[in-house]
Amino acid sequence: MKVINEYYTLSNGVKLPKIGFGTWQIKDGDEAYESVMMALKNGYRHIDTAEGYQNEASVGKAIRDSGIPRHEIFVTSKLESHIKSYEGAIEAFNKTMQALEFDYLDLFLIHAPWPWSEIGKECHEGNVAAYKAMEKLYKEGKIRAIGISNFSPVDIDNIINHCEIVPHVNQIAYYIGLDQKATIDHCNKHNIFVEAYSPLGTGRLLNHPTINEIADKYDVSAAQICIRYCLQKGTAPLPKSTHEGRIIMNTQVDFEISSEDMLILDSVKKDF
Known part of the structure; x- marks a missing residue:
């Protein structure tokens, strides 16, 4: 079976497709609509959006217009970071559902532990309040899984210690050169699944000499090495593209990076 058709299983039994299609920085309107349509046409069944991306309406329309049954597509959105x-x-959840025009969501995340305009601000009480609202929506069947994004071990513990349901997912920036080991170890300890956004380092990794050298060895692209690396680390990468050729290539990762080459990639420093 191709990786694009494979799943991870979350702690509550919900299945999450191994590769997702990210829509961060894709403009609302034709660009978002056409990109999601291309992704779905080429086998993606995991679409990631957020109210903060301001493209939920176009993403939802593409999913509805695709002709693919809603239950076959795993859709994530996120609570804006300042709420x-x-x-x-x-x-905010109701607003998201109106924009998507769905009657349920597969995964809903707190987008960040602090407002993006005040990175690092301590918002423990507010995060607990917001997460308790998500627990209510989850119990009502309006969301199939709930979680967090950009949460550090301290922020994770705040939720676990004050809420009923351990987050099912933590979506974090994760790519070659950014190992996030402390956060990933903490998530593994609590059976919180890790999704990897920006697996290509927002494009900065594509010209990295070490990554390109390994890509040449396997006769694949640098992007394919970056995505495969995240998969071999047990995360779900969320590559984004608006070009159909790259959208397709990002799913063609049915090869294995050797343990020796994984160690070389592990040694890449975040110097870009």
Whole structure:
């Protein structure tokens, strides 16, 4: 079976396709609509969006227009990072559902532990309040899995210690050169699945000499090495592209990077 058709299983039994299609920085309108349509046409069944991306309406329309049954597509959206209240989280979720025009969501995440305008701010109380709203929506069957994004071990512990349901997912920036070991170890300890956004280092890894040398060895692209690396680390990469050729290539990762070459990739420093 090709990787694009394979799944991970979350702690609550929900199946999550191994490769997702990211839509961060894809403009609402034709660009987002056509990109998602191309992804679905070429085998993706895991689409990642967020209210903060301002493209939920176009993403939802593409999914609805694809002709693929809704239950076959795993859809993620996210609570905007500045919303840190119970009522605000409920209201934002309803807004997301109106934009997508769905009656349920597969995964809903707190986008960050702090507002993007105040990175590092301590928002423990607000995160607990927002997460409790998500627990309510989960119990009502409106969301199949709930989680967090960009959460450090301290932020994760705050949720675990004050809420009922251990997050099913933590979506973090993860790519060659950014190992996030402490966070990943903490997630593994609590059976929290890790999704890897920006697996290509927002494109910066594609010209890295070490990565290109290994790509040449396997007769694949640098992007394919980056995506395969994330898969071999047990995460779900969320590559993004608006070009159909690259959208297709990003799924063609049915090869194995040797343990020796994985160690070489592990040694790449975040110097780009």
